Amino acid sequence: SKINLAPVLAMSLLTSAFGFSKGPEAPMVCAGGLIGASMARLIYGNEEDNPKNSKRHQETLAYAGAAGTLTAFMGIPIAGSIFALEM
DSSP: OOOOHHHHHHHHHHHHHHTOTTTTHHHHHHHHHHHHHHHHHHHHOOTTTOTTTHHHHHHHHHHHHHHHHHHHHHOOHHHHHHHHHHO
16 A cells, blocks of 8 residues: 655654654664655556566665665765665
């Protein structure tokens, strides 16, 4: 099912702005993953259009978005790559 990106992204940004319990890294990584998955849906279509490859592309770009966000936030390029491999 298609989730609405705006409320989840807004809550992630609010959580990181006010420093709730998980610290700023967790909501930023979540926001990066959501943006990556949304870009995959935009580029490759929904699961109804292309059920074989759409899920795989969404997962890959979600990992890339999360890793890119972590890399940009921490300023350590190798950390984002290792984080994506761990996921």
